[in-house]
Amino acid sequence: MIPEAVQTLVRSLLQFTLYDMMRSSHDFEDVKAALNERTTWSIDMLRSVLSIRLANGGYFLTLCPRLVLLMAESIHLHYGRLTPSGLKERVDNMGHATFAMLIAMLDFGVVVIRIAEIFALCRSSCLIFICMAPILIVPLLIYLVKSFRPRTRQPPIEQGEQGVAEQN
Numbered sequence: 001m002i003p004e005a006v007q008t009l010v011r012s013l014l015q016f017t018l019y020d021m022m023r024s025s026h027d028f029e030d031v032k033a034a035l036n037e038r039t040t041w042s043i044d045m046l047r048s049v050l051s052i053r054l055a056n057g058g059y060f061l062t063l064c065p066r067l068v069l070l071m072a073e074s075i076h077l078h079y080g081r082l083t084p085s086g087l088k089e090r091v092d093n094m095g096h097a098t099f100a101m102l103i104a105m106l107d108f109g110v111v112v113i114r115i116a117e118i119f120a121l122c123r124s125s126c127l128i129f130i131c132m133a134p135i136l137i138v139p140l141l142i143y144l145v146k147s148f149r150p151r152t153r154q155p156p157i158e159q160g161e162q163g164v165a166e167q168n
Helices: 002-014 019-024 029-050 060-079 084-094 096-121 125-148 160-167
Strands: none
Touching: 002 096, 002 125, 019 029, 019 096, 029 060, 029 084, 029 096, 060 096, 084 096, 096 125
């Protein structure tokens, strides 16, 4: 039951990533453009968070955006400068799902930082729970809906060249 829940969670998270685009792309021009757009957006968003000063935020609200910004800039420098064919080669070696989740971590980092800002600004724990409830409840609801439907075999999540070779 737990592996199925994790698999459902991963599938729902992959819907918000570049995973489908990477699997269907042949020249990776569109993937490279989308990657650069997402990392640039994340960098701009995180830099805007750094300009907000929260009196009761403490060190977490100072350190967390800087760490996610460091990760975003590193991804942008490491992968954004590759040619589309070079990017395709790296993604094929790493695995489409792994790379998609790596890029999705930037978006997740922005969400975590925004939630931390809500924690810093709110005094009521009930309000904080109401704000965070959709993040916790949606994957659980997806799992429950899928568990009551008739079982259909879904293709495994792509793991790259090495993961496929190990399965065969």
